[in-house]
Amino acid sequence: MNLYPLGKTLCKTWFSLFTRVTVIGKENIPDDGPVLLCSNHISNMDPPFVGSFMKRRIHFMAKEELFNKRVLGRLLPSLGAFPVKRGVGDRQALRKGLSLLEKGEVLCLFPEGTRSKTGEIGEGLSGSGFFALRSKAEVVPVVIFGPYKPLGKVAVVYGKPMNFQTLRDEKVSAAKATEKIMESIQELKDKHIETVINNE
Template identity: 65%
Template sequence: MFFRLFFRVKVIGKENVPKSESVLLCSNHISNLDPPFVGGFAPRPVHYMAKAELFENRLLNWLLPKLGAFPIKRGSSDRQALRTGLGHLKEGHVVGVFPEGTRSKTGELGQGLAGVGFFALRSKAHVVPCAVIGRYRPFSKLTIVYGEPLNFNAVRERKASAEEATEEIMKGIQQLLNTYR
């Protein structure tokens, strides 16, 4: 409700997020406000990976876990974060990731990191691309698009690499950006 007071938010495709079963929700990343907007308008609670540095702040260290976030150490293979994410997916939850790993300075979709492909291949989660379109300026229009789940059966069957799986996810996000911009 708070977001709707200050932004003209349009949400498209909420029905594309499965109501039950695990979901890997993959979105572009243009602002620090992406997690509360993408998660706040999703039809189910979303667990996010958040950079470990955020948990160094005492207030955020208390708040973020209550909001479903868990830390990931960037720049390395953080096995604990991978286990936590896979655990949430195994339990049938929604895990939100920003495949680029950091915010885009230009607003254009950057290259995805292999971690998201790892989650897509190692879980049986529905992979749902998501796009945030617009600017986070008060009273401006912002669109959040939840795309149809990607068909990952063929990717899993051919035993694609995590990098190849990530490329498929990035194509899905880019297609949403191209269609709704």
């Protein structure tokens, strides 16, 4: 059962009614072809928020523990999520992610691997660099501003696609590629933070 369209509609409606949403840079998302979205991570609400205001369907990695829960385990696959084992090199999850990108899908990752308690952007894990280097996907940095409070300001900014072909040609490490991605997310945050804060 494909619950993605319904879930997207419900989430978009909820965010629009109960928070003050700002969306910047939707035009930076390619209309077709493989796309790797790499976002900071501040809340469990990040995945539905990132996807709610995009035309294209997004696939997410989610920690394996969530799929062991009776209800969530059945819902998550129909909402575009697939499991990943944290703290180990999960080859099955890596193959799944690459397969989606090879099919021209959109894959969203949160490179930090866990939520930031301070809101500051931390170091990224090498998985995002792996996907960026091993696929032909357009790599789009994303930054989310919160917190998700009733009637509070919340924003998502989609940056311009990064040019990863040079890094692919240079055969840099996945860790180095991830570092470049995190730098782009930080630059995106620094560029837009005043606009988001002052937007009423």
